Amino acid sequence: MTDLPTVIVGAGPAGATLALLLARQGIPVVLIEASTDPARRFRGEALMPHGLAVLEAMGLLPLPRAIPQQPLEGWRFLLDGQELFQLPEPLEGGDGPGCTLISQPALLRHLLALVRRCPRATVLEGQRVQALLWSGDRIAGVRLADGTAMEAQLVVAADGRSSALRQQARLVLHSQAPSFDLLWFQVDADTRSPLEGWFTTAVGQEGLFSAFEGASGGVQIGWVQPPGARNSDRDIDGAGWGRRLAALSPPELAVWWREQSERISTPTRLPVMVGQAERWWRPGLLLLGDAAHPLSPVRAQGLNLALRDAWVAARALIPVLGDGGPAGWEPDAALPRALAWIERQRRPEISGLQERQAAETRRGRLLLEQPLLRRWMRLQGPWLGNLVARRWRHDQTPLRQGLVALPGLPAPAPDGARHDGGAQSEQP
Numbered sequence: 001m002t003d004l005p006t007v008i009v010g011a012g013p014a015g016a017t018l019a020l021l022l023a024r025q026g027i028p029v030v031l032i033e034a035s036t037d038p039a040r041r042f043r044g045e046a047l048m049p050h051g052l053a054v055l056e057a058m059g060l061l062p063l064p065r066a067i068p069q070q071p072l073e074g075w076r077f078l079l080d081g082q083e084l085f086q087l088p089e090p091l092e093g094g095d096g097p098g099c100t101l102i103s104q105p106a107l108l109r110h111l112l113a114l115v116r117r118c119p120r121a122t123v124l125e126g127q128r129v130q131a132l133l134w135s136g137d138r139i140a141g142v143r144l145a146d147g148t149a150m151e152a153q154l155v156v157a158a159d160g161r162s163s164a165l166r167q168q169a170r171l172v173l174h175s176q177a178p179s180f181d182l183l184w185f186q187v188d189a190d191t192r193s194p195l196e197g198w199f200t201t202a203v204g205q206e207g208l209f210s211a212f213e214g215a216s217g218g219v220q221i222g223w224v225q226p227p228g229a230r231n232s233d234r235d236i237d238g239a240g241w242g243r244r245l246a247a248l249s250p251p252e253l254a255v256w257w258r259e260q261s262e263r264i265s266t267p268t269r270l271p272v273m274v275g276q277a278e279r280w281w282r283p284g285l286l287l288l289g290d291a292a293h294p295l296s297p298v299r300a301q302g303l304n305l306a307l308r309d310a311w312v313a314a315r316a317l318i319p320v321l322g323d324g325g326p327a328g329w330e331p332d333a334a335l336p337r338a339l340a341w342i343e344r345q346r347r348p349e350i351s352g353l354q355e356r357q358a359a360e361t362r363r364g365r366l367l368l369e370q371p372l373l374r375r376w377m378r379l380q381g382p383w384l385g386n387l388v389a390r391r392w393r394h395d396q397t398p399l400r401q402g403l404v405a406l407p408g409l410p411a412p413a414p415d416g417a418r419h420d421g422g423a424q425s426e427q428p
């Protein structure tokens with residue numbers, strides 16, 4: 001039996017929750033995070049029912065009140081400033097959980113505090129992993145930027161979409177051609193906005209944006225641009241953005257955008273990256289979360305799927321890493337089997353949901369590029385809005401319920417499960 005720790009690189013949602021699940025079982029874990037403050041990076045904040053179900057199974061719900069959180073009221077779509085449809089949360093009806101906004105930095109701080117409380121867990125913040133240590137073709141640990149070498153039973157690369165460890169492990173990322181860039185702004189409004197808790201997407205002549213009231217207050221805005229566009233967006237000031245947002249909005253919202261011009265932050269350009277590593281593991285190393293499969297921000301999947309990855313990984317790893325492994329345990333055989341199982345379990349859901357995100361992006365693009373189609377749709381009146389709303393709600397099922405049954409969790413709604421070609425959960 002070896003007592004080497006599992007080293008998890010990256011304390012985003014994938015790394016932090018996996019560290020907690022393993023550490024709670026008494027498995028020695030070292031969680032290494034390069035930044036010192038989770039709020040310093042952009043972090044998504046929408047939890048869908050399939051992410052909430054995993055948090056529940058992890059025993060993390062209800063979240064402490066100190067973590068800013070609020071249920072989303074619903075989804076609203078505007079065409080050239082006119083409402084196409086709106087649908088309240090939860091989309092499924094009933095009293096199940098709907099989409100919930102949380103402050104991801106506050107959630108991560110909470111998770112790290114829980115990990116620190118586990119006796120055999122160490123959290124190193126402000127420490128960057130610089131290199132992998134190899135023993136023949138097996139990954140045997142990591143080297144930190146300060147030169148410290150750390151041997152590991154297993155290295156989990158949960159270091160995000162640009163994962164340096166994925167590259168060092170020579171695990172090739174198959175990327176899809178970027179379909180858009182996102183300009184990300186915040187409005188530090190001190191009063192409620194006319195969005196009133198609705199996630200609002202507007203498309204028209206001027207462009208396409210989505211906006212919602214963040215869990216910690218203020219309004220978050222994502223403005224869609226063609227990939228790599230370096231047009232004059234840097235030269236547009238708050239008043240310019242206020243005018244552009246207003247041009248796509250109905251009167252009350254348009255007035256509000258103009259009034260907020262001075263509070264609109266300078267945009268951050270977030271190139272959207274989508275893909276999957278051709279393999280998610282090699283002996284001694286597992287890729288998890290965005291490191292294995294960078295996701296588009298469409299319909300808020302990345303945080304949720306990172307949690308689902310961590311849940312599945314823990315189910316496979318606890319039996320082989322816990323208590324030094326079962327009798328006669330051969331780490332060289334048992335660990336690779338567990339890693340291969342994790343990839344087999346997760347790949348179908350990730351591929352299926354990436355396809356659905358891409359389909360939604362194509363529909364948005366069509367509306368953006370076809371003013372005559374938008375005009376025709378507007379002229380049809382409410383019957384078309386109702387029809388599109390019904391179809392949209394149906395298409396959202398897998399993006400909210402997941403595509404596969406995760407071990408130890410209720411199966412997704414029949415509608416969501418039907419799309420996956422029959423992927424089933426099996427034991428590791």
Ligand SMILES: Cc1cc2nc3c(=O)[nH]c(=O)nc-3n(C[C@H](O)[C@H](O)[C@H](O)COP(=O)(O)OP(=O)(O)OC[C@H]3O[C@@H](n4cnc5c(N)ncnc54)[C@H](O)[C@@H]3O)c2cc1C
Binds near residue numbers: 013129159182291
């Ligand atoms: C604009 C935008 C909006 C989004 N909105 C949502 C949303 O509303 N809901 C949702 O579900 N998803 C959303 N996402 C996606 C979501 O934020 C990510 O998919 C999710 O954070 C991935 O989690 P992760 O743990 O895999 O990686 P990350 O959250 O990227 O965490 C990786 C961590 O690794 C650390 N790290 C990197 N390299 C090293 C190193 N060498 N050494 C040590 N540490 C290292 C980083 O500092 C980071 O903390 C959005 C994404 C974008 C771009």
